[in-house]
Amino acid sequence: MTRVHDHRHVALIVASALFMQNLDSAVLATALPAMARDLGEDPSRLGAAITSYLVALTVFIPFSSWIADRFGAKRVFMLAILVFVFSSVLCGQSQGLGELIAFRILQGLGGAMMVPVGRLLLLREVPKKDMLSAMAWLTMPALLGPVTGPPLGGVLTDLWSWRAVFWINVPIGIMGFLLVAWKIPPVAPTRPGPPDVVGLALTGAALALVMFGLETVGRHVVPEAVSWAGLALGLVAGFFAVRHCLRVPRPAVDISLLSVATFRDATVAGSLFRTGAGAVPFLIPVMLQIGFGMSAAQSGFVSFATALGAFAMKPLVRPVLKRTGFRGALVANGVLAAIGIAALSLVGPNWPSAAIFVLLAIGGLARSLQFTSLNTLAFADVPTERMSAATAFYGTVQQLTPALGVVLATAALEVSSSMAGRADLMPVDFSRGFLVAAAVVLLSVPLHARLAADAGEEVSGHKR
Structure with missing residues (x-):
C-alpha cells in the first residue's frame, strides 16, 4: 500500500467519528422543537442543549493535545468514542433540560478528545503537498452526517420520539471503535512534560x-x-x-501560533465567518417548524439541502483553490456566502418547499467552500513539530464559534420578538436573524483581503 493510500485509509476511518459527531448535531437541530414540547421548554431555551455541548468541547479541547501526546493518540481516540457513545445513551434518557445539559457536557468531553485527536492522527504524517487531498478525504465522508441528519432526525422524531436521535450513535460508535482498533497503527506516547x-x-x-x-x-x-x-x-x-x-x-493554548499569517487568518477572520454561519443550522429547522408549521420530517427533508450543497462542493474545492488561491477564494466566496444567508430572510410561509430547498442548497455550496478553505489554510504553514498545539488551538476556536452562532441566533430572535411586544416567534423574527448572521459573515471579508496573494500556495497549488 502506498503512502497516499495510507493517508486515505486513516482519513476515512477518522471520518467515521466525524460522521457520528456531525450526524448528532444535525439530527438534534431538527428535533429541537419536539424536545421543547416534550420537556415543557421554550424553543429558544433549547439552544442550550447545543451550546452546552459546544462549550464543553471548547473547554476540554486544549487538554486534548497533552492527553494525546502523553497516552498515545490512538488510545485516546478510542476512549473518546466510547465516552461519546455512553453519554449519547444518557442524553436519550433525560427527563428535563437540566439533565440533558449535564449529559451533553459529558458528551462534549468525548467529542473534545475525539475530533482534534483524530485530525492529529492524520495531519502528523501527511506531507504539505497532500494536505488538501487528505482533508478532502477526511471531510467528505463526515459530511454524510449533515446530509442524512436532518431527514433522519425528522423521521425518527415523528415515528418514535426525539430520544431516538441520540440512540443512533450507538451502532455508529461501535463500528468506528472497531475500525480504529483494527486498522489504525498505534501511536507511541511521548513525554510532553506536566500539563x-x-x-x-x-x-x-x-x-x-x-x-x-x-x-x-x-x-x-x-x-x-x-x-x-x-x-x-x-x-x-x-x-x-x-x-x-x-x-x-x-x-495550554499556544497563542504564539497567531504569528503564522495563514493560521491567524483562519482563526481570527474564520471565527467571524463561523459565528455568522453557525446561526444558520439553528435558525432553519426552528423557522420551518415553529414559523411555518412544518412537521419535523418535512423540515428535515427541506433543510438537508444545505448539507447536500456542501457535499456537492467538496470535489470542486481543489480546482477552485488552484485557480484563485486562498485569498481570492475566501474574499469572493465570503461575499457570496453572506448574500446566500441574507437571501434566506426573504423566505416566507407561502414559499414552495422546492424553492426553499434550492436556496438552501446554493447557500450550502458557498459555505462549504469557505469552511474547507479555512480548515486547510489553518495548517498550511504550521511546522510539523507544532501541529499538536495547532490542532488543539484551532479546534478550540472551531468549536466555540458555532456556539456563539447559536447564541447570536437566539438573541436575535428574542430581541426581535420583544421589540414587537410579543412572546411568540413569527416569520419576521427569523428574517431579522438571518440578516444579523449575514452581517457577521460579511465582517470576515476585509480581514481575508489582507492575506498575501501567495498565502498557502504550497497547499493550494496556486501560482501567480
Missing part, C-alpha cells in the same frame, strides 16, 4: 463563564446580575489566561 494546569483552568473558566453569561443574559433564567457577573468574570479570566499563556514555555 499547563493553570492555563487550562483559566482558559476553561473564561470560556465557560463567558458562554454562560451570553446564554442567560436577558432570558430570565437566572438573575440578570448573575449573567453579567459571569460575563465580567469570564473576561477577567480570559485576560489572565492570555497573559499566562504568553509567559510559559508550554502553554
Whole structure:
C-alpha cells in the first residue's frame, strides 16, 4: 500500500467519528422543537442543549493535545468514542433540560478528545503537498452526517420520539471503535512534560463563564446580575489566561501560533465567518417548524439541502483553490456566502418547499467552500513539530464559534420578538436573524483581503 493510500485509509476511518459527531448535531437541530414540547421548554431555551455541548468541547479541547501526546493518540481516540457513545445513551434518557445539559457536557468531553485527536492522527504524517487531498478525504465522508441528519432526525422524531436521535450513535460508535482498533497503527506516547494546569483552568473558566453569561443574559433564567457577573468574570479570566499563556514555555493554548499569517487568518477572520454561519443550522429547522408549521420530517427533508450543497462542493474545492488561491477564494466566496444567508430572510410561509430547498442548497455550496478553505489554510504553514498545539488551538476556536452562532441566533430572535411586544416567534423574527448572521459573515471579508496573494500556495497549488 502506498503512502497516499495510507493517508486515505486513516482519513476515512477518522471520518467515521466525524460522521457520528456531525450526524448528532444535525439530527438534534431538527428535533429541537419536539424536545421543547416534550420537556415543557421554550424553543429558544433549547439552544442550550447545543451550546452546552459546544462549550464543553471548547473547554476540554486544549487538554486534548497533552492527553494525546502523553497516552498515545490512538488510545485516546478510542476512549473518546466510547465516552461519546455512553453519554449519547444518557442524553436519550433525560427527563428535563437540566439533565440533558449535564449529559451533553459529558458528551462534549468525548467529542473534545475525539475530533482534534483524530485530525492529529492524520495531519502528523501527511506531507504539505497532500494536505488538501487528505482533508478532502477526511471531510467528505463526515459530511454524510449533515446530509442524512436532518431527514433522519425528522423521521425518527415523528415515528418514535426525539430520544431516538441520540440512540443512533450507538451502532455508529461501535463500528468506528472497531475500525480504529483494527486498522489504525498505534501511536507511541511521548513525554510532553506536566500539563499547563493553570492555563487550562483559566482558559476553561473564561470560556465557560463567558458562554454562560451570553446564554442567560436577558432570558430570565437566572438573575440578570448573575449573567453579567459571569460575563465580567469570564473576561477577567480570559485576560489572565492570555497573559499566562504568553509567559510559559508550554502553554495550554499556544497563542504564539497567531504569528503564522495563514493560521491567524483562519482563526481570527474564520471565527467571524463561523459565528455568522453557525446561526444558520439553528435558525432553519426552528423557522420551518415553529414559523411555518412544518412537521419535523418535512423540515428535515427541506433543510438537508444545505448539507447536500456542501457535499456537492467538496470535489470542486481543489480546482477552485488552484485557480484563485486562498485569498481570492475566501474574499469572493465570503461575499457570496453572506448574500446566500441574507437571501434566506426573504423566505416566507407561502414559499414552495422546492424553492426553499434550492436556496438552501446554493447557500450550502458557498459555505462549504469557505469552511474547507479555512480548515486547510489553518495548517498550511504550521511546522510539523507544532501541529499538536495547532490542532488543539484551532479546534478550540472551531468549536466555540458555532456556539456563539447559536447564541447570536437566539438573541436575535428574542430581541426581535420583544421589540414587537410579543412572546411568540413569527416569520419576521427569523428574517431579522438571518440578516444579523449575514452581517457577521460579511465582517470576515476585509480581514481575508489582507492575506498575501501567495498565502498557502504550497497547499493550494496556486501560482501567480
